[in-house]
Amino acid sequence: QEQALKEMQELTTLLSDYSQGKSVNTGQGTDAGNTATGTANGSVASLTDAVTLLESARQDAVANQSEQAADKVVQFIALWPSVEGHVQISDPTSYTAIENEMTETSGYLLSSPPNTDKAIQTLDQMLNRLRPLTEERSYTAWDAALILLREGLEAILVLAALLAYAKKSGEAVAGRWIWAGAGTGLVLSGILAVLFTTLVAAAASGSMRELLEGVTGLVAVVLMLTVGSWLHSKSNAAAWNRFVENSVGNALARGSLWSLFAVSALAILREGAETAIFYVGMAPAIETSQLLIGIGSATIILVILAFAIIKFSVRLPIRAFFLTATVLIYYLVFRFLGESIHSLQVAGKLPGHTASSLPSISWLGMYPTWETFVPQIAVLIFMVWQLVRQEMRSSKQQ
Template sequence: MDAYVTAAPGGGGGDTGAAGRAAAAKLLPAAERTRDAARSADWTAAAEAYRAVVNGWTPAERGIRGDNPAVYGLLETKMSLLRIALQAEPLREEAALAESEALVALLSGYSEGKAVDTGGAAAEPASIEGLISYLNQASASAKAGDSPAAAAVMEQFITAWPSAEGAVQLASPKVYANIENESTAVTGYLLSDPPKLAGALEIMDNMLAELTPLAGEQTYTAWDAALILLREGLEAILVLAALLAYLRREAEPAARRWVWSGAAVGLAGSIGIAVLLTYTISQAASGGARELIEGIAGLVAVVMMLTVGRWLHGKSNTAAWNKYVDRQMQGALAKGNLWYLFFIAALAILREGAETTIFYAGMAPAIATSQLLLGIGGALAVLIVLGYAIIALSAKLPIAAFFRTATALIYYLVFRFLGESIHALQVAGKIPAHAESSLPSIGWLGLYPTWETFVPQMLILAFILWELLRGRQASRRMRTPNRLTK
C-alpha cells in the first residue's frame, strides 16, 4: 500500500512544517529551470541548473527532514537519480527529463502543503548492514558483467540510503559525505554506454571498506558484563579464602583482621579507579573519540587478559595453587610483618578491581546501560552467595575446574575484545578497513569481514591454542612420576 503523508506528519510542529515548506519553495525555481532545460534538450543549462539545486539543498535539508522525513528521503532519491542521468555517458535524456519532472512535482506539492505520495518511502528504515548487502549484490553482478542488474541494485541502494544515512553520519561524518557522492558516481558508471565496470567496481570496493567498520554496533549483553565480574570477583574471593584458611591452619587468628583490612582498602582503591576512569572517559568521549577510547581501552584489556589467562592456566591444578598460596604466606609470616599480609590482600583485591574496570571501560561504549547494570547486579548477587559459602561456611571450591573455566572465558573475551577494539579504531578512522565478503561476520565473537580484524584474531587464536597445548603437556609431565632408566 502506498503511504500518504501531508506536510505536517513529520512531527516537527507548525513552525518546523512552515520552515520545511519554505525551504522547499526556495529550491523550486532551480528545479523548474532544470526541468525546462531538459524539455528543450539544453543539457548544458540543465546541468548548471541542477548544480543550483544541489547548492540550495544543503541549507534546506535540515528543515525538510525535521518536518517530514519521508519527503526528505524521496527528495534525496530523486536528486540522486537526476544526477546519475545527467552524468551518464552518454547522457540518459529520457531519464533526466522524467526525474526533473518528478522533482519539480514533489517540491511544488510539498511546498504548497498538499498531500504527497511517497510511494513507500516511509517504510521500515534501512540499516548499514542492508546498505552493505546491496553493495555486495551490485558488486557480484558487475563482476559477472551484468551492468543493468548492478545498476538496478544500486538504485535500490540510493532509495534506501536516506533512511540509513543518519546512522552513518553519527558514526563518521566523513564516510557520510563520501558515500553520498560515490553512490551516484558508481551508478553513472554502470549506466554508461559502454559500462565502465572497472571504475564502478573500484568505487564499490571503497564504499564497502568505508561502511563495513560502521556495521554491527552494540553486540555486548548482560551475560558478557556478568562474565567479567564473576571471573574477577570469584578469583578475589578465592585469594581471600586461601589467605584466611592458611592463617586458621597456622593458628594465627589475630592476623585475619589485617587481611580483611587490606581487602577493604583494595576495594576502596578499585572504586576510586573506576570513578576516575569513568569521569575521564565521559569527558573525552565525543564523536569519533568514543570509538578511539573504546578501541584503546579494549586493546589494553586484551593485553591484561592475556597476562591473567597465562597466570590462571599456570594455577589450574590444586597442587600448583596451594604451593603458590603457601609461598606467599610463609614469606609474610616469616618476616613477622603483619603489614605484609595487609598489602598482599589489598593488592589482590586492587588488581582484580583494576582489571574489572579496564575491561568494562572497553565494553561500556558498546553495551546498553541497562544490560551493563543487569550484568553487574546479577554477578554481584552470585558473588555474595559464593563468598559467604566459601569464606564463612568453608565450602570447598573445585580449584582446577574453576581455573579451567575462568581461563576459557578469558580467552573467549580476548578473542572478542581484539576484534571489537580494532573495529572501533576502524570506525574512528585510525586503522584502514579492507572488506572481504567471504570473511565471516559473527557479532558475539567480534568477527568482522575485514582483513585488519580477521588476521590478528587468527594469530591470537593460534597463540591461545598453543598456550593450551603447552599447559596440557606441562600438567601431564607433573602427573607422570619420574622413572629411572638404565
C-alpha cells in the same frame, strides 16, 4: 527532474537566507554537502541527515560518479557514530548489518574498476533499513533495560571472574583492588559521557568515542591475555597450593594487584561511556519514570547474575574453576579484539577491506573485514597454544 527540483528548492532557500543576512556556506551545493559541513561545525546530526547522505551517494553511483559517491559514503561513516545509538536501540539487527555494509560499499566504490552495481545494491539495503527508523518514536523501560543489560554483561563477566578468583584465594585485598578499579572505570565513564555530550560537537564525540573504545579495548586485550595466562598457570592444584603458601602474610604481589585494578577499570570504562551516551540520546524520547525503571531493573538483574556466577565459580574444584575462568577471559579477549579494531575502523583510524567469505558473528565480535579477521585468528592460535602448552606442563608436574 526530481533532482533538478530538489536543487532548485535548495538554491531558493540559500538565496532567501542570504537576503535575510543569515550565515550560509557557499562551498557546498547539495544537501549532503551541507549536512556534512554543518555537522563538522558542531550542529547535531540526525538520522535523517545520514539517510540524505546515502541517497546522494546512491544518485552519484547511478550516474557512475564513483569518486563522489565514495566521498559521501566516507562522510556517512564519519557521521555514523553520532546516530548509531538510535539505530542500535531501535533495531540491533540493522545496526550490525549497516556497520558491515558501509565498509563494503566504500570498498566497492574505491575498487579498480569501481563495482557500482554492488555499491548501489548495498546502499539500497542500508536505506531500506534506515528509512523506517527516521520516524519519531518513544522508548519504554524495556528499551532502557536492554541497553544496560547488553553493555553491562561483558563487563560483569570480567568482574565476576576476577572477584571469584579473589574470593577463592582468600585475599580480601585483591577484591578491594578489583572493586576500586570498577569504581574508577564507572566514574571515568560518567565524566567522559558528560564531556562528549556537552563540550564536543556530535560528530567529534562519536568518532572520539569509537576511538576511545578501540584503544581501551586493545589495552584490555593485552592485560586480559596476561591475566588469562596467569589464571591457567594456577589450574594445577600443586601450583595453586604453592601460590597460596607464598602469598600468606604478603597478600598479592603489587604488580598483580595493579593488573587486576586495570583490567576491571578498563572493562567498565569501555562499556560505561557508550552506555551513558546511549541514555543521553534516549532521554528526550522516554518518560523519566520509564528510564529509571529500565535502568533499575537491569541493574538488579546484573547484580544477581554476578552474584550467581561468583558463587557457582567458587564452588568449583580448583582445576575446573581456573580452566573456566581462563576460557571466559580468552573468549572476551577474542571478542574485544574484533570489536576494538572495528571501532577504530568506524573512527577512520584503520581501513576496512571486506570479503563476503568472511564470517559476521556479533556475539564473537567478528566482522567481515580482513583487518579484524586476521588478528582474531592469530590471537586464537596463540590462546590455544597457551592452553595446550600449560596443560602439557601440568601433566608433567603431576
